Amino acid sequence: MHRRSFLKNTGTFSLAVGLAPYLSHLDFFNDTEDAKAPFFKLSLAQWSLHKAILESKTLDPFDFPKKARQLGFDAVEYVSQLYTIDNANATAGINNLVKVLNARSSDNGIKNVLIMIDNEGELAALKKSARDEAIAKHSRWVDAASGLGCHAIRVNLFGTGAENDFAIWKETSADGLGRLAHYAAKSNINVIVENHGGLSSDGGKLTEVIKAINLKNCGTLPDFGNFCVKREGGERWGTPCLEEYDKYKGVRELMPFAHGVSAKTFDFDAAGNETTIDYVKMLKIVKDAGYKGRIGIEYEGNRLSEEDGIKATKALLLKAAAQLK
Structure with a gap:
């Protein structure tokens, strides 16, 4: 929903008014040595604009660095699935993607932080051959991250069949994720797992996997809002959550291994929370x-x-950080 339509909606007008004080001063933080700067630096995850890219098609994914700069950011996190890569010639396609995004990010003074990898096979698959294939596909994105000057790739830790038994999932996860991390270490790239559904959203179980691998470049990307461990119908996405892991406990467990943090937001009250x-x-x-x-x-x-929504999230982060000082 566009802002104009949003403001016309009488049921949400008070929310827009309530957010106004926070949306009006978003430019004061520009990732400099400002006395008001919080303890962290900001980046913009490309998924925040996936509707503009995939649905309305009003944003070319290659223009993401430019849009991020227009929104007041100096660093970005890419999402692999928002780019079309020909599987028959994936390496050439990814190399071209790196070339174009390097030019776009450089032109706009943007730092490339990481790439979120999706739909490239299951690193915790029950069959070793499936894990081998997933590692090969993810390895191309390790090379892309290195070429873009990123510090990490974010991966999922799914394994159809293996996730029915924690002991099996732990074993297959340690193998697939561990071998990928060994490959990535050669390029000084971190491989970080997001709590993204299923057993990966159980903070305690995910940290067991990370500890078992025991590599400095293998860690986590705690996401504030992805702690559903069981959904209706056994689906991975889209259906109502039946069981949710305690999000605060989960983030606390994942932070010792964090090479990044994802500030997820869904909606805001009239005070901008x-x-x-x-x-x-x-x-x-x-x-x-x-x-x-x-x-x-x-x-x-x-x-x-x-x-x-991006502006409201940024304002909330800065407001919350200020309360910690």
């Missing part, structure tokens, strides 16, 4: 862990437009 996540409490967990890296903004709501 996220309706399902206590951001002050969450940021305190992040700060207490000694984290001083990037926090990526990932808005996934429907009430605000994507751009307004």
